[in-house]
Amino acid sequence: MTGTMTNFFNAMLPQNHNGHNHNNRLAVPTQGVKVNKAPSISSQYLATTSLHGQVAVVTGSSRSTGAAIARCLGEHGANVVVNFVTDSLAADEVVQSIRSQGKGGAIAVKADASTVEGGRYLLDEALKTFGKVDILVLNSGIMGSKTLGDVDEAFFDTQFAINVKAPLFLAKAVAPLLPSHGGRIIFFSSTLTTSSAVSPNALCYLATKGAIEQISRVLAKDLGTRGITVNTVSPGPIDTPQFREGKPQNIIDSIARQSPSKRLGEPEDVAPLVAFLASPAAQWINGQIIRLDGGAVV
Structure with a gap:
């Protein structure tokens, strides 16, 4: 040379x-x-994942994935509003788990987040206790299973009321409360919206999740002008009672084998991603639909 x-x-x-x-x-x-x-430990890069002093509302958070998310947010220092409808004991356990960590606070609020009125009540209780809301995680929803021949108006309306209308209007209600340059809204979808293994009985469920993904994209443009990010977490099969309902074990095993790890996802696999998206470190992630399936579809 x-x-x-x-x-x-x-x-x-x-x-x-x-x-x-x-x-x-x-x-x-x-x-x-x-x-x-x-x-x-005071590095700016480490500090950006902290949620210390922030207030997070998580719908449907007394058990399963919602409970794991609530605990994870609390571990990162957030004050968490744990939402439940019927199981107060489970909600109290999540609250105590968060408080025992000594990092964030928590309260349990009984509210039907599948209705517009219930969502507003949930926010009101958050404001009464913590004085503000920084993060909204729209975890709750239902998974209806009917093919076209069995779908009627009542079934269709229920699916869209709970999975689309309620989260949309809760996002609308929280938007004026969220801080500029730091507010977070996180929706939930499903990797089935892009899977070739979709089954005919998922018609209405996937229609609602497709709607949520588009709502998230549009709101990212709208609320992004205030520095509020809106993203959607789209998990693959997660081992919860809701997922297992109505499925024989051989079908569950077959679904698990689709993952390179040969297992279903766990609620604890989802929670850290939500905590990251809620943190200042994710300030430049907006309008994204993030697939979370352990590599089942790559």
Whole structure:
């Protein structure tokens, strides 16, 4: 090598006290160069995942995936509103779990988040206790299963009322409350919206999830002007009672084998992603539909 490249590599070689190269390994010259220490706990990169002092409302969070999300947000320092409809004992257990961590606070609020009125009540209780709302996680929903021949208006209306109308109007209600440059709205969908393994009985369920994905994209443009991010988490099969309902074990095993890990996802696989999207570290992630299926579809 000659010329510029030779000079470059010569400059990179370590020097001895006489200024001569003492071996042929590439190294960054240390003389006169300040070497940064390993980042401390106060590093700006570490601090951006903290939710300390923020208030998160998680719909349907007394059990399963919602409970895992609530606990994870609390572990990151958030004050969490744990929402339930019937199981107060389960909600109280989640609240105590969060409080026992000593990082974030928590309250349990009975409210039917599948209705517009219930969603507003949930926000009112959050404001009464914590004085603000920074994060809304729209976890609750239902999974109806009917083919076209069995779908009637009542079934269709129920699916869309709970899975689309309620989360949309809850997002509308929380939008004026969220802080600019830091507010977060996180919707939930399903990887079935893009899967070739979709079954005919998922007609209305997937129609609602497709609607949610488009709502999320549009709101990201709308609320993004205020620095509020809107994203959708789209899990694959998660091992919950709702997922297992009505499925024989051989079908569940077959679905699990589709993953490279040969298992179903767990609620604890979903929660860290939600916590990340809620954090300041995710400020540049907006309008995204993030698939979470362990590599079942790549």
